[in-house]
Amino acid sequence: MLGSRGTRGTRGAALAACAALMLGTTGCGTEDKAAPAETPQVRLYGTDGNMQNSFAAEIKDRVDLIDGMKGTTPLTPLSDDFKNRIRSVDPKISDYLYAGETYDAVVISALAAQLAGSTRPADIAAQINGVSNQGRRCDRVATCLQLARSGTDIEYRGVTLTRAGFTDVGEPATASYATLHFDNGKLNDAKTEFVGAGDESTASTKTPPKGKKARPGKSDRSDGSPLKLGGLLPKTGDLALAYPPLAAGAALALREINAAGGVLGEPVVWIDGDDGTSPQVAKATVARHVAGGVQVIIGAAASGVSRAVLPDVVDAGLVLFSPSSTDGGLSTVEDKGLFFRTAPPDNLQGRALADVILRDGPHRIVLVARKDSYGEGLQANVRGELERAGIGADRVKLLTYEPPADAEAPKVDFSAGAQEIKAYGADAVLVIGFGESVQVITALADAGVQIRH
Structure with missing residues (x-):
């Protein structure tokens, strides 16, 4: 699997061979002639926030520009059962991006609190990595909660956490990525491919504190119950297009947890909150959650926003649990053990993206990224993978x-950047962004860049 310990050398050799082929007359994975035209056609690639059906809706009457665009996103093959359960929460949902990761973040938080026998954030944090490692395996909320109430150590395997548990720094040891394709204004599910990444041996082996048996009868609240979760999800801003699946994942998890008896004898409480895809909006929401007695914050969505609010969350002694922040730098940020994520770090996605681009045998590649920790971090990861494949x-x-x-x-005004890309003679452009990258793509077309469909 891509990036796994046993096949990393094989994958690297394949990328190097692909790069070598591009120096000849044929591209890797394509029958197109390698000799570039004076005005080459450009293949578009995307990732995460712009590889959704809702992104096609954002580009509106110019949706034809993204026909043929392809890219990657963290995505596990979702069962029909999970999709049906999500649709029971939101019948209008058209994307499932990060729905599973959000569901798992809420469920893991609840299981950790139940095992800790406390809603104290530090006690919950001490159980989170252990919830997914080296215990009695379970994959249904009701079963896992029953085991946790008996004080049994559990190994949760949910929607996205399937192959291995969390690492010592509180993120998935393994991940799954999907290669997605836009055709006729929407993602063509028939073309979706899944590839694994990561290394199961990096999962944490540390023993968590011993789980506490639940007291019989209803909680007397001396344990701090009820557990309060605060939402920090993008209801507004450039990532608002990703809000429906995030919100649906959280709502489904909350419904199933409470249907199974809740946590510590009480229903789990959800306090809504917007991250605005903006540090300023998110910081104000965090302040309200602190004042409202929240113990765990689910979010933020964007890496830059998570990074911006993390000091505030840590100072307040709360847990921040993101379902979609992928910046690799968050793995080493100072968090006092209070930051977790169900989304895999971007160093894994960089390999998947480079692989997708190299399959088409490009000659001149432009990597366009939003200027923040997510965009520039993933851009650097992709650049590094291309370099390892021999792309100078x-x-x-x-x-x-x-x-x-x-x-x-x-x-966003990307007219100058579009002219640079045209002058450079690129035949491949990767756009790393959210809803605002609509302006990047339309600027390319307005500059006369010929987009290949």
């Missing part, structure tokens, strides 16, 4: 753009 610096151009500060800010 003369064949890769890096560009960034300032994302809007909030929903009221002016739209």
Whole structure:
């Protein structure tokens, strides 16, 4: 599997061979001639926030521009059962991106609190990694809660946490990525491919504190119950297009936890909150959660927002649990053991993206990223993977753009960057961004860049 310990050398050799082929007359994985035209057609690639059906809706009457666009996102093959349960929460849902990760983040938080016998954030944090490692395996909320109430150590395997548990720093040891394709204004599920990444041996082997047996009868609240979870999800801003599956995942988990008896004898309480895809909006929401007695915050969605609010959350002694922040730098940020995520770090996705791009045998590649920790971090990871595959610096151009500060800010103006890409003669452009990357793609077309469909 991609990036796994046993096959990393094989994958690296394949990428190197692919790069070598591109120096000849044929591209890797394509029958197109390698000799570039004077005005080459550009293949578009995307990731995460712009590889959703809701992104096609954002581009509206110019949706034809993304026909043929492909890219990657962290995504586990979802069962029909889970999709049906999600649709029971939101019948209008059209994407499932990070729905599973959000569901698992809420469930793991609840199981950790039940095993800790406490809603004290530090006690919950001490159980989170252990919930997914080296215990009695369970994959249903009701079963896992029953085991936790008996004080039994559990190994939760949920929607996205399937192959291995969390590492010592509180993130998945393994992950699954999907290669997605836009056709006729929507994602073509028939073309979706899944590939594994990561290393099961990196899962934590540390023994968590011994689980506490639940007291008989209803909680007397001396354990701090009820457990309060605070939402920090993008109801507004450039990631608002990703809000429906995130919200549905959280709502489904909460419903199933409470249907199974709740945590510590009480129903789990959800306090809604917007991260605004903006540090300023998110910080205000965090302050309200602190004042409201929340113990665990589910979010933020964007890596830059999680990084911005983490000091505030840590100072308040709360747990921050993100379902979708993928910045690799968050693995080593100072968090006093209070930051966790069900989304895998971007160093794993960088390999998957480089693989997708190299399959088409490009000659001149431009990596465009929003100027924040997520965009620049993933851009650097992809660049590093291309370099390891033999793609020299003369064949890769890096560009960034300032994302809007909030929903009221002016739209991104990428006209100058589009002209640079045209002059460079790129035949592959990766766009790392959220809803605002609509302006990047339309600017390319307006500059006369010929987008390949």
